[in-house]
Amino acid sequence: MSAKLSLELIKCLINQPGLDVNVRGSNGKTPLHYAVEINELSMVALLLNRKNINPLIADDDGKSALSCAREEILQALINHKYGSEGDSLLHLAAMLNEANAVRFLLNKGVNVNEQNALLHTPLHLAAGAGHEEIVEILIREGNADKDVLDVRNHAAIHYAVNNKKLEVVKLLSNLGANVNIAGSGRNAMKLSSLHVAISSSNYDERDLCLDIVRCLINVPNAGVNLQDYENKTPLHYAERLKTIEVLLTREDIDPLIKDDNGKTPFCYAKEANRLDIVKILASNRYGADKNSLLHLAARKGYEDLIDGILGEGVEIDAVDESGKTGIYVAAKHGHFNVVKLLLKRGADATDVFQYAIITNNAKLIKLLSKEKEIVLFGRQKNFPTFHLLSNKYFEERKIADKKIKKYINIVCVSITVCAIVIVGIYPNIIAAVMVGIVALIAAIAMSNLTQKYIEEALEKKMFIELESEKTSEYSSILSDVEVSSNDGEELAI
Missing domain, CATH: 1.20.58 (Methane Monooxygenase Hydroxylase; Chain G, domain 1)
Structure with missing residues (x-):
């Protein structure tokens, strides 16, 4: 049968409803195998018009149409866009876990970072599918860009995390993928991989999800306080106690970051009556200085949260590693409304009074003398700041x-x-x-x-x-003291 007649028959058959263009014969060969073997470019082009055509299917001898193709047809196979999203042949090879084809195409000089209609690179597809070998080949041998963002502002690590591909997440982080990468711009959701890990958690895969969260927060530069488009941190997203416990293993976690609604993770836990979460947030110690939740609220000047925190049994005069109380921290950072509130709740003002005198802070001394009725020149012999x-x-x-x-x-x-x-x-x-x-x-x-x-x-x-x-005479002390104040916090005494 002549090539011309075969071409006409293919044209008649190829558009038949339900036709499988990748159907295999007795020797495992597809129609594309035969077209490639007879080196008939027009026949190959006709078959390639079918969106589901796959030139990577191996016959019984383990050979694909790609591996059999000569230069002109090979170039046609490489240049063709496959599927509804316009994938390159490297996309297809990466998605189908065809390591030999990936290496073959990389050796042919194809663009390892080529993007399809959704701006996916081959690495996106390999990571999302959990193909560890392909991911490693693309990065180590092809020098693929690990942090390309697609139309959803997701990088390859986002897909590995979302699809619970733990080993690929480990591989990507070990190979230098940016675990903090998040889209920027007007419509971006600004989700880091840790946001995705927590938001995509489900009960059936809870242990796997926790392992992914642990993997991400153990990356040295992983940002546990990154904020999304609503200014929510990963801790805002966490709903399960176990997940929160894992996040709290990071010393730099901040449970009092406010989102666009002005609410912290602690606030949401209180509102939802999640007493287990409230308790663990309130009892945890934060940062290298082992600050209590009260210390953090005092540092930030969150007057509205103080009552809620104290209501959870937090010791009002608890000290951090340097021996400082919450009221001292509030005074040092110029949050006098918080100082006033803590005084009314019975906080010990001794250290604060000492600090006020050392720094010549007349405003603070006035506040203390008024709220606590301190007699500056009384006869108390044991008054610690007398000297x-x-x-x-x-x-x-x-x-x-x-x-x-x-x-x-x-x-x-x-x-x-x-x-x-x-x-x-x-x-x-x-x-x-x-x-x-x-x-x-x-x-x-x-x-x-x-x-x-x-x-x-x-x-x-x-x-x-x-x-x-x-x-x-205390100017040397003043230079080391961070005293900040603003008009909104100044009190009329």
Whole structure:
């Protein structure tokens, strides 16, 4: 039969409904095998018009149409776009796990990063299908770009994660794929591979899903606090306690990042009444300094979260590794509304008062003296920050104390004289005693008022000096202290 007649017969048959263009004969050969063997380019071109044509099917001898093709037909097979998405032959080979064909095509110089209509590269398809060998060949031998994004802003690692291909995820991360890569731009969802791993978790494959999450967070530069298009972190996505426990193994995890709704993972757990999750978030220690959840909220100035955190049994005066309390952290970062709230909830202000004096922070001292009624110049011998106050104020306070004692002595002498005179005038002893008691009460009241007046005057004097002082003997300390404040947090005392 002539090639021309065969071509006409193929034209008649090829469009028959239900025809399998890849049907194999007794020797395992497909129609494309025969067309290639007789080197009939027009017949090959006709067969290639069928979208499901596959030039990689092997016959009984293990040979494909591709491996048998001579130069002109080989180039036609390579240049053709396959399937509805316009895949290259390398896409097809990668997807079908044809390692020999992949190597053959790479040796022929095909573009290893060619993209189809959905912007998939061959690596996308191999990773999504879980073909470890193909992934390794494409990267090691073909130098494939590991971080190309498709139309969904997904890289190859996203597909491996989404399809639960753990070994491919490990391979890609070991070969340097960027586990943090996420699409950017107006319509991008900005999902990292960790977002995808958690959002695609399901109960039936829970152990496998956890292994993938562990694999990703163990990559040294993996971002556990990356935010998507709604500013949600992977911890926002986590709904299962086991997943959260795995995420919390990372010291740098932050449970108080707010999304576009102004809510943290802790907030969502509270709203959903997920007491198990609330408990583990509240009891966990975060960062190298082993901060409590209260420390984190105080650092960020999240006044609205403090009550909720304290309601979970968090110790209000718990300290971090450096011995600092939550109220100290809030004061250091200038969040005075949080300081005020914690004072009202009973927080110990000793360290904060010490910090306020060291840094000459008049505003903080005013807040503490008002909210906790601290007597700056009182007589408490064991007051821990007593020694930090300026010596000249102590001297002034001593002088004031002497004056008060002198006034009290004068009053006592006066009362005694008055009592004697009254007894001489009034034989009624009871009346005399009553007059004496009234006089004594008046004397004590005058003494207390005088003392209070002097202390307030000294406090006012110190505040004025603190506020006007430009240089301090503690300037070296101030340079190391991060004190931030803004108008929104300033309190009118």
